Amino acid sequence: MASIPPTAARKKIKRSVSSPADVLRLVGQFFEAVYQVFVNIIDFLMHPLQNRLGVRGMAYVFVLPNLLIFGVFILLPMLLNFYYAFTGSTNLYPADRPFVGLENLSRLFSCGNFLDPNTCEVDVFWRAVSNTGGYVIFQVTTMILMSLISALALNRKLAGQGFFRSVFFYPVLLSPVVVALIWKWILQQDGLLNALVVSLGQERVGFLLSPQWAQFWVVVISVWAQMGFYTLILLAGLQAIPSELYEAASIDGASQTQSFWRITLPLLMPTMFVVIVLSLIRAVQVFDQVFALTGGGPGTATTYMVQYIYDVGLASQTNQYGIASAASLVMAFFLLLLTAVQLRLGRNSEIT
Amino acid sequence: MRTVLNYLTNTRGRKRLHFTDWLTYLYLLMGTAMMFGPVIxxxxxxxxxxxxxxxxPPRFLPYRQETVIVEGYDTPLQLFDVVLEDGTTRRLAQVxxxxxxxxxxxPANPExxxxxxxxxxTPVESVYFGLENYQEGVESFNFWxxxxxxxxxxxxxxxxxLLVNSMAAFALSKYQFRGRDTILFVTIATLMVPLSVILVPVFLVISEVGWTNNLLGVIIPGAATPTGVFLLRQYMLTIPDELLDxxxxxxxxxxxxYLQIILPLARPALAVLTIFSVMWRWNDxxxxxxxxxxxxxxxxxxxxxxxxxELNIQWNYILAMTVLTLLPITVVFAFLQRYITTGIATTGMK
Known part of the structure; x- marks a missing residue:
């Protein structure tokens, strides 16, 4: 700065006010100055603390707010959940709840035949479990397949790649309620899809009124809303495969199909496993989209485990907190299992 | 047209488009229709x-029946094309x-x-993008x-x-202290434990704190995101310790x-977390x-x-309100899509 002659400097200052970019720079400088003042105030206030605790001790200060929120709103509820599962009555306040041991769990598990929910004492829970099982199987397989095809298509070196990638990702950003409403509008009695059905000479279908159709559409819609996310991860996995391998393979006379089965797929496997486990964990927790779309109906056709917990524990007036928490435990067990698998895979393949 | 075609058939490295490239285009275009179609x-x-x-059956474009104001009638009258007995067609207003x-x-001769x-x-119609649903919807929906x-x-x-996660990430990445590994382990382990599993006790805790029916109850509990801590920590590990020393x-x-070295240097990671946090919270x-x-x-x-x-669904308002709800996210995405997609591809989180 010192080397600039005074006249040039003055010219610069004159110009700086006229162009919008320089106005922005001035605003930036202003905020930087404000930030400096802020830093100095914090520094001044925190100095005595550091003098007392030492440099090491400050680490606890930094980690404290996060730990506090985390402990109170995540860790504590996790522990409380056990307490609720093993105590009875309809009181929410922990001290008012008598210990009942395994009663909640055994009620949940008292079934004549686990494959037939009607023989169970808490039949809705087992219907929710079997609904969730069906959903998980169909949703995850369809979604992984679609994501893989899309990722392979997006990985080809074609023009407009960035655009298509964004397009496939866009629905991921929509909220569950918005997704549900978009599709409810299409699937309703007088909706777009029924117009298509009628134009093909068929009778109108109550897509959200028949149990099978509702279950089908719940899967389709969640694939629509989520596949972009997994497509991106798989795409990143595909792009990490070194292109030299393909070149070497083509020199050796391998066809495209051969290099897909022998190179692409095996090298994509670690990413694939991560994607499968992530999507499984998410599928087990299916709730909000479906809740906004069908409310769990018709009947209990689309009532899944989380909705069961929500209905029994919070939404209904029966206040069966014990049963809801016991159901939570069952679900947490499944999720923990999946997480353990994922952490293990992550350690083995060093991909997380 | 020529240049567009040239651009589309422009391959990187290969000589000309293979038939599989055309298939890929077909798939991608169909995918685009599937992904955007419902929203459009x-x-x-x-x-x-x-x-x-x-x-x-519904029509794609929004139509409105044309109306005309005729002297002697209070409300605008709807226009129709009418086939008269003598076989001629005239444009008339319905009384x-x-x-x-x-x-x-x-209308020219009202007698x-x-x-x-x-x-x-047959009604006389024209394409018309009416904002009535938005105006009336905003009022009856309590939109503001x-x-x-x-x-x-x-x-x-x-x-x-951003504040609590970056502080924690700073401590977890730049200090050696007792309990650090335990905190780190618990953070990662709960990465996968969702709120949905602990609904009942969370409700108890929030009501004990007195935050039911308080926006604080929505804001604070989700702020200590394990994902955010993890993401920021991984980034801060790459900042050399010599700078701090x-x-x-x-x-x-x-x-x-923390304020003058770590935060400015961690700006890219903070930007990613900002985008994610906005998305999480807006859609929560x-x-x-x-x-x-x-x-x-x-x-x-x-x-x-x-x-x-509510009992009878007022679709016209709901549709308008749904559009307004998805608009902010869509605008953000339109501007930041490159950062969002690469951010997700590299961190693998949502």
Whole structure:
């Protein structure tokens, strides 16, 4: 700065006010100055603390707010959940709840035949479990397949790649309620899809009124809303495969199909496993989209485990907190299992 | 056209488009239609008047029947093309309809009344993007209240998240202290434990703290995101320790190091977390649903859901409100899509 002659400097200052970019720079400088003042105030206030605790001790200060929120709103509820599962009555306040041991769990598990929910004492829970099982199987397989095809298509070196990638990702950003409403509008009695059905000479279908159709559409819609996310991860996995391998393979006379089965797929496997486990964990927790779309109906056709917990524990007036928490435990067990698998895979393949 | 074709058939490295490339294009274009189609259908429908909303089969573009103001009549009259008995077609305005008979007049000559069968007239329509659904919907839906709540929650929660997560990440990446590994392990282990598993006790804790029906109950609990801590920590590990040490030698306190060295250097990671936090909070549904029961505190998502649950669905308003709810996210995405997609591809989180 010192080397600039005074006249040039003055010219610069004159110009700086006229162009919008320089106005922005001035605003930036202003905020930087404000930030400096802020830093100095914090520094001044925190100095005595550091003098007392030492440099090491400050680490606890930094980690404290996060730990506090985390402990109170995540860790504590996790522990409380056990307490609720093993105590009875309809009181929410922990001290008012008598210990009942395994009663909640055994009620949940008292079934004549686990494959037939009607023989169970808490039949809705087992219907929710079997609904969730069906959903998980169909949703995850369809979604992984679609994501893989899309990722392979997006990985080809074609023009407009960035655009298509964004397009496939866009629905991921929509909220569950918005997704549900978009599709409810299409699937309703007088909706777009029924117009298509009628134009093909068929009778109108109550897509959200028949149990099978509702279950089908719940899967389709969640694939629509989520596949972009997994497509991106798989795409990143595909792009990490070194292109030299393909070149070497083509020199050796391998066809495209051969290099897909022998190179692409095996090298994509670690990413694939991560994607499968992530999507499984998410599928087990299916709730909000479906809740906004069908409310769990018709009947209990689309009532899944989380909705069961929500209905029994919070939404209904029966206040069966014990049963809801016991159901939570069952679900947490499944999720923990999946997480353990994922952490293990992550350690083995060093991909997380 | 030529240049567009050249651009599309331009391959990187290969000589010319293989038939599999055309198949890929076909797939991608079909995918585009599938992904955007439902949203475009929603947007188009949101401009339709009530009569069009109920029409079956529906039409793609929003139409409105043309009207004309005729002296002597208080309300605008609907225009029809009418086939008269002598076989000629005239454009007439309908005065009233009795059963299957319609009474129409010529706007230019309002004295004479034509009586025709309703089957002999077709409405005169034009494409019209009406904003009535938006204007009336905003009022009956309490839109501004919900919007304010959503904005407050999103901004406040993002600021708190960035602050507490970056502080924790700083401590976990740059200090050796007792309990560090335990904290790290618990953080990673709970990465996968979702709120949905602990609904009942979370509700208890929030009501004990006194935050039911308080926006704080939505903002604070989700702020200590394990994902955010993890993401920021991984990034901060790449900042060399020598920078911190030399700052300490120069007499900087730990807070000054955090505010003046770590935060500016971690800007890219903070930007990614900001985008994610905004998306999470704007779209969040389950947590506000559990915490809030008074409708004046609802966020847009909860409000929208309760609006559609009312007895008779008023689709014209719901569609308009849905468009308004997805608009901010769509605009953000349009501008930041490259950062969002690469951010997700590299961190693998949502």
């Amino acid at each position: 259908w929603l947007v188009m429908s949101s401009f339709k008047p009530q009569s069009e909303i109920l029409r079956f 009233r309809r009795v059963g299957i008979e319609a009474q129409l007049i010529d 004479e009344i034509f009586r025709v069968n309703i089957a002999d007239r 209240t919900y919007l304010r709540n959503s904005v407050v929650v999103t901004i406040a929660a993002t600021v708190v998240t 030399s700052a300490r030698i120069d007499g900087a306190s730990e807070w000054r190091i 549904f389950l947590w506000p649903l559990v915490v809030l029961s008074r409708s004046e505190l609802f966020t847009l998502q909860v409000g929208l859901n309760s609006f559609q649950g």
